[in-house]
Amino acid sequence: MPDSLLPAGINRVLxxxxxxxxxxxxxxxxxxxxxxxxxxxxxxxxxxxxxxIEALPESKGRHQLLQLDLADTEATAAAVQQADPDLVMHLAAESHVDRSIDGPGAFISSNVNGTFSLLQAVRRHWEGLSEERRSRFRFHHISTDEVFGSLGATGRFSETTPYDPRSPYSASKAASDHLVNAWHHTYGLPVVLTNCSNNYGPWQFPEKLIPVVILKAIAGEPIPLYGDGANVRDWLFVEDHVDALLLAATRGQLGQSYCVGGHGERSNREVVETICQLLDERWPEGAPHARLITRVADRPGHDRRYAIDPARISAELGWEPRHDFSSGLAVTVDWYLQNQEWCRSVRQRAGYSGERIGTRA
Known part of the structure; x- marks a missing residue:
């Protein structure tokens, strides 16, 4: 990142x-x-x-929670008016593929209707700004590589890859991407888009692959491995993703999209086995943890391979990931081992006990 995290004049961020x-x-x-x-x-x-967030001293007086559902048009408009932003970074989305299989309606409501509601509110806000503030304003939409569908054994996704979503989740995100592009071309809204690969790291809700494997292993429970375990993902450490997002939001070309990947292609089996190896060293009780790996029926419509070519964001904005997969995964495993109480608390609050979901065909 440049020395200054935000350009001059970006004083209020939504x-x-x-x-x-x-x-x-x-x-x-x-x-x-x-x-x-x-x-x-x-x-x-x-x-x-x-x-x-609340653990940070900086949050006092500078962080304000606006609790509402984006699909609520009136509440969203009021919140945008209250925030009066110079920059909007749109990350709100239902994002778990398995949950989208069981309940696709929530994904349409949040990812499609919510994005539409936000775009309308932000457009009105932007049109009412002074000429000086209008010239600085940006709307950054954060999306996923899953909108591109499934790759074969070779090739990587780029900004010119055709959209081919395969799950209710990826279809809803593809729709939101198209809405953002339409508001740029039709209304002139200054937008930037990014499509990222699979994120991992501390503070991830424990329903995604990496935290699930860690928590199952240390509990001595079977570690589910979908299908043959050969599905490939491009893993991106969350802090490296934040670097890319802030660069794109503040310095990216308006109307352009940027693909963000971590140069971390691994099969699901490789990820699970590597976690087990790390736990054998850090949590020797129950080792070898790989004995817990249990093949289960594959996810319906499971994309075979994702991989991203981040050449554009590297060439134009100078972004490169600071963590390779091995170092990032070690940090992540250590964090979950040290924060098991947080995991218990958030799972209890969510009414989720680690059971598998998303098996409906």
Whole structure:
């Protein structure tokens, strides 16, 4: 990142989904790396948590939670008016593929209707700004590589890859991407888009692969491995993603999209086995943990491979990930071992005990 986290004149930032995993990391970075006021618009759903933000001294007086559902048009408009932002970073989304299989309606409501509601409110706000503030204003939409569908054994996703979503989650995110692009071309809204690969790191709600494996292993429970375990993902450490997001939000070309990947392609089996090896060293009780790996029926519509070519954001904005997968995973495993009480607390609050979901065909 440049020496100054935010350009001059960016004094008020609205982050949607700022109580989530990636959004929370963005909020923390804004609070510790800038003097901006941060407005956190979040419905505070099952995976939301503010502990990492509220622990920061900088949150006092500079972080304000605006609790509402983006699909509520009137409440969203009022929140945007209250925040009066110079920059909007839109991360709010239902994001767990397995949950989208069981309940796709929530994904349409949040990711499609919520994005539409936000775009309308932000457009009205932007049109009412002074000429000076209008010239600085940006709307940054954060999306996923899953909108591109599934890769074969070779090739990588880029900004020119055709959209081909395969799950209710990825279809809803693809729709939101198209809405953002339409508001740019039709209304002139100054937007930037990013599509990222799989994020991992501390503070992730423990329903995603890496925290699930860690918690199952240390509890001595079977570690579920979908299908043959050969599905490949490009893993991106969350703090490296935040670096990329802030670069794109403040320095990216308007109307452009940037693909963000961590150069961390691994099969699910490789990820699970590596976690087990790390736990054998750090949590020897129950070792070898790989004995717990249990193959289960594959996820319906499970994309075979994702991989991202981040050449554009590297060439234009100078971004490179600071963590390789091995070092980032070690940090992540250590964090979950040290924060088991947080995991218990958030799972209890969400009514989620680690059971598998998303098996409906």
């Amino acid at each position: 982050v949607t989904g700022g109580a989530g995993f990636i959004g929370g990391a963005v909020v923390r970075r804004l609070l510790t790396g800038s003097d901006a006021l941060v407005f956190n618009l979040d419905k505070c759903g099952y995976a939301s948590d503010l502990a990492s």
